Amino acid sequence: MMRKKILFFSILFFLIYFFIYPIFFIVYQSFFHQNKFTLELFKIALTNYSIRKSILNSILLGIIVVITTSIIGIPLAFIFDRINFKGKSLFRILFLLPMISSPFVGAIGIKQVLSRFGSLNILLIKLNLIKNPISFFGSGFSGIVILQTLHLFPIMFLNISSALNNYDISVEEASYNLGASKIQTFLRITFPLILPGYFTASSIIFIWSITDLGTPLVFEFNQLISVKIFHMLKDINTNPVGYCLVFMILILTLPLFIFIKRYIEKIPYTTDRTVLRIVEKNLKGKSLFLLYFFFSLILFFSLLPHFSMILYSFSKKWFFSILPEKYTLEYYKIVFSHRLTKTGILNSLIYSSLSTTFDIFLGFLIGYILARWKIRGKNILDIISMMPLVIPGIVLAFGYVVTFSNTILDPKNNPVFFIILSYSLRRLPYIIRTTYSSFLQISENLEEASYSLGADNLITFKKIVFPLVSPGIFAGGILAFAFSLMEVSCSLILAIREKFYPISKVIYTLAGRVTDGPNTACSLGVLGMIITAICLFISTKIIMKKIGEFFRIG
Amino acid sequence: MKKEILAVENIEKSFDGKEVLKNISFTVYENEFFFILGPSGCGKTTLLRIIAGFTQPDRGRVILNKKDITNLPPNKRNIGFVFQNFALWPHMKVKENIAFGLEIRKYPGDFIEKKVKEILELTKLKDVENLYPSQISGGQQQRVSLARALITNPQILLLDEPLSNLDAKLRDEMRSELKRIFKETGKTMIYVTHDQKEAMTLGTTIAVMKEKEIVQIGSPYEIYTYPRNFFVASFVGDINFLKGKIIEKIGEILKIETEEGLFYAKYKRPLNSENILFCFRPESITNKGENLIKGKMRDFEFLGNLLRLNIITERGNLFKIEILPKDFENYRNGEDIVFSIKKEDVILLEE
Incomplete structure (x- = not known):
């Protein structure tokens, strides 16, 4: 018992010191100046036109993206749940593809296609459909909306799908049986049942959207909180308004987390029984054709950033023309020979493998404790270890820079420790949840059966527990690796000197260079996309389960 | 004089302040098929888990062969346990599940093989030894869990509602199977159930439980003919x-x-x-x-x-x-x- 307690409190202490403390530090700094309570920073922030505009823009962005992803994601989920058609499983995978690269890389590519002098405008002018080029991105804001929507709608799709999957279809049949119409059944039965899932998905998307840093930077749209924070970090000592901006991000995200934890998860909608879902409606002929058309349309647009990125990475000359005039492999050669890209790839591999190893170790331990131990303070561990889901990368990275500056760990000197730490912490909840649910799926009886036959803790762990949970953990680890490899926010903020740059920061830096920078950035992006896709593929093969489980909160 | 195998003395247990077992005492003798009969929620499974060592009692002792085992971890007790949900390890074949207990005890391979063969014979599982638990029927899973618990020759076998996960017809079949295996092995068993029919037909002794207490212990005949109170009288028939x-x-x-x-x-x-x-x-x-x-x-x-x-x-x-x-x-x-x-x-x- 004593050993258990020591382990438990060491983990708790670690998480509090490296996760809660930096956040607390930011909150403190935004209210206290020279140890005196003051609201001065908020006054400055809220009276400054540009900052006020940024806050409103960020909130607006989040809301719009929630709406647009709902419009695409919810109908999709219902179609997959209620209708049988050829190619269903293939489309299910295809609709997840938009998630495999971060939208800011796609943004570099799609600018080629949709900008004022991009492919689409040139095509439309050549066809004499328009006289003057259309500005699809506006000031950049609509560009961000488009890219984020295309990237995030799978999250909506997955969450609604799993919410629909969670209840027995007979609850709807019972409603029809009692005389309710389709609309009544939807409003009274189906909708309330998927509401928790919808709320959760909306929260994830909202938080993701307002804290995205990469996409606005590529579109050079500065009127967003995330970008403001990024720029303010450089001179935070002379201008501490950044603290209160980060605090405002927390105000926007934390209540959602608390709400989900306190209410959404407590809703006892799911049943223990096996859920019966028989899909009887088969689609054929014309309506099937219409469905495919609708699907292709969504896929075309959602994969447009990726296609254009791939095209751009091979293009030799692509100015004022619909498609590139010449193709080349040159930029891939550069990726593997240029000092900056080589360092970036190597760094990312190192950061990601170390953070994944750490993740698996810590996630396994915490998941086991949460599932099996009876110990006081378990709730606290549960809450803290799930919090990274809603603490955005920029907040965490910002926290590390300000909290640990001028200590031995100062990230400005050597950010490696904190890059790895932030990568792991941000993926930790997913690993914990995988472990936790694996443990819950394994009845405790399976372990007890082993004890009753004389096996001790170690043998039971080795022969029963580990073989049963390891596929899940391993799959989770591969995913964590893939996502760390292309992590954006923390990387952009923490890696200040070139020799510490991971891939994403290299891409960002290259994209800003005039000549062949964007092409090389795209090649690097394609490389990252391929690695991510392979990792996803392997891990789904291992768990043979819906990948969606990794994208749900709570 | 019958030989005492297991004694439970003044066991008490609460979960989060809610008392689930109160002053439980009884003795189980050699070759007895001892039933703990009671409605769901009366604490009978908790009692069984305390005997097996999965749960610690707040007070009281568990005595096995005159030795106090109250604080002994479950893996040092040599008490067999058949779980309600069978608890078969899904990643091991039938024969691997069964052999596990002997492997833990580091018996030589040929001995294990021989023993597994014997027990497969006894439980009529010869045909499915190389299948995984998910590939066999409910009745077969039940037999595997029984075989797995029997193979180490435990001093006493505990069964936690072993038939409740089977359908009615299988249940009848397994009931006579259990009776046969009990006769053939001569094993002392404690069996927890809420089904009075199981208790009456299989048991040599029945302890009737009501809300955390044992109300009456006796042979099926005694319990049926001389119930101590109305609860017992109406519960057994x-x-x-x-x-x-x-x-x-x-x-x-x-x-x-x-x-x-x-x-x-x-x-x-x-x-x-x-x-x-x-x-x-x-x-x-x-x-x-x-x-x-x-x-x-x-x-x-x-x-x-x-x-x-x-x-x-x-x-x-x-x-x-x-x-x-x-x-x-x-x-x-x-x-x-x-x-x-x-x-x-x-x-x-x-x-």
Whole structure:
């Protein structure tokens, strides 16, 4: 018992010191100046036109993206749940593809296609459909909306799908049986049942959207909180308004987390029984054709950033023309020979493998404790270890820079420790949840059966527990690796000197260079996309389960 | 003198302040098929888990072969456990599941092979030894979990509602299987169930539990014929009852006044109060003799071998009786049904 307690409190202490403390530090700094309570920073922030505009823009962005992803994601989920058609499983995978690269890389590519002098405008002018080029991105804001929507709608799709999957279809049949119409059944039965899932998905998307840093930077749209924070970090000592901006991000995200934890998860909608879902409606002929058309349309647009990125990475000359005039492999050669890209790839591999190893170790331990131990303070561990889901990368990275500056760990000197730490912490909840649910799926009886036959803790762990949970953990680890490899926010903020740059920061830096920078950035992006896709593929093969489980909160 | 295998002494247990076991004591002797019978939520599974060592009691001791094992971890007890959900390891084949206990004890390979073969034979699992648990039927899974628990030759085998996950037909089949295996192995077993039929047909001793306490321990016959209170009486079978008062005692014979008239009973157990329940089982009636009750037949159920009649008296008391279908005419008296309860068949219970 004593050993258990020591382990438990060491983990708790670690998480509090490296996760809660930096956040607390930011909150403190935004209210206290020279140890005196003051609201001065908020006054400055809220009276400054540009900052006020940024806050409103960020909130607006989040809301719009929630709406647009709902419009695409919810109908999709219902179609997959209620209708049988050829190619269903293939489309299910295809609709997840938009998630495999971060939208800011796609943004570099799609600018080629949709900008004022991009492919689409040139095509439309050549066809004499328009006289003057259309500005699809506006000031950049609509560009961000488009890219984020295309990237995030799978999250909506997955969450609604799993919410629909969670209840027995007979609850709807019972409603029809009692005389309710389709609309009544939807409003009274189906909708309330998927509401928790919808709320959760909306929260994830909202938080993701307002804290995205990469996409606005590529579109050079500065009127967003995330970008403001990024720029303010450089001179935070002379201008501490950044603290209160980060605090405002927390105000926007934390209540959602608390709400989900306190209410959404407590809703006892799911049943223990096996859920019966028989899909009887088969689609054929014309309506099937219409469905495919609708699907292709969504896929075309959602994969447009990726296609254009791939095209751009091979293009030799692509100015004022619909498609590139010449193709080349040159930029891939550069990726593997240029000092900056080589360092970036190597760094990312190192950061990601170390953070994944750490993740698996810590996630396994915490998941086991949460599932099996009876110990006081378990709730606290549960809450803290799930919090990274809603603490955005920029907040965490910002926290590390300000909290640990001028200590031995100062990230400005050597950010490696904190890059790895932030990568792991941000993926930790997913690993914990995988472990936790694996443990819950394994009845405790399976372990007890082993004890009753004389096996001790170690043998039971080795022969029963580990073989049963390891596929899940391993799959989770591969995913964590893939996502760390292309992590954006923390990387952009923490890696200040070139020799510490991971891939994403290299891409960002290259994209800003005039000549062949964007092409090389795209090649690097394609490389990252391929690695991510392979990792996803392997891990789904291992768990043979819906990948969606990794994208749900709570 | 029977040999004591397991004794449980004054066990108490609470979960989060809620008491689930209160002052539980009993002894299990060699070759006994000991049943713990009670409604769900009475704490019987907790009791079994305490014996196996998965749960620690707050107070009290567990004695196995005269050794106090209360603080011994489960893996040092050599007590077999058959789980309600079977708890088969899904990643191991049937034979690997079964061999596990012997491998832990580091027996040589050929010995394990021989033992596994024997137990596969005993439990009739020869055909499925190389399959995974998910590939075999519920009844087979049940056998595997039994085989797995038996192979280490535990001093006592605990079974936690082992048949409750099977369908009705399989359950009957497995019940006789269990009886056979119990006979063939001569193993001492403790069996937890809420199904009185299982307990009555299989058990050599039954402990009836009600809300965290053991109410009565005895052979199935004793429990059925001399229940200690109304809970036990009605839990182990159907029973009729009538409020009454003892007004006279003539030797062994008690004279009882009830709503339906004066009745006589010959009941050996001591009673503390004169206000009692006059009870009898539906099947322990005849068509003539003493203690006559008259009433109209409200309805009947044909059970095949028996006919069950629901009789309602003029005063509105309802009685269930069970008779042979061919005897029906013997009970008729015009519009009415008349039946009698022999003095010896009366069960008297304190109110």
